[in-house]
Amino acid sequence: MQLYLQRDMKRVEAIIAAEKVSAVNEALKKAGVGGATILDAKGRGKGEKPQVQTGRGTKRLAAEFSVRANVMTVVEDSEVEKVIKAILDTASTGSAGDGKIFVSTVTEAIDIGTKKRGQTAVV
Incomplete structure (x- = not known):
């Protein structure tokens, strides 16, 4: 069994408006974050629903989901x-629907390619 020094790590996950992805990514780089995973998402919450037009463009309806990104x-x-x-x-505009940030504890991280463990796997 390999022994290694384990420092505490956290997973920070943000659900944000899709149009904020580039700006948030740049801000994370400036903050010194080495990497991030960004996924396209759809969400439903208390924020204002986007309006969409019907097929012929004669009627506007509230969309069920808002376009979001998961960083x-x-x-x-x-x-x-x-x-x-x-x-x-x-990402904050001060409006409802700007998104959420979740922070959780990571108990283990393993880099598949190098087989490094702990903090060295995520830097």
Whole structure:
């Protein structure tokens, strides 16, 4: 069994408006985040529903879902507040529906290619 020093890591996951992805990605880079996973998503919540036109363009309806993006990264505990601030400063407009940030503990990380474990697997 291989022994290694395990530092505490957190997964920071933000659900944001799709049009904010590029700006948030740049803010995360400036904050020193080495990598992030960004997924296209659809969501439903308390925010204003987007309006869509029917096939012939004669009627406007409220869409069931809003276009969102899921931005996820894993960082050391000491970096969490910096990551949260970067996301909030970039994605927040002060309106309902701007999104959510979730922070959870990562108990293990393994790089498949190098087989490194712990924090060294995510840097």
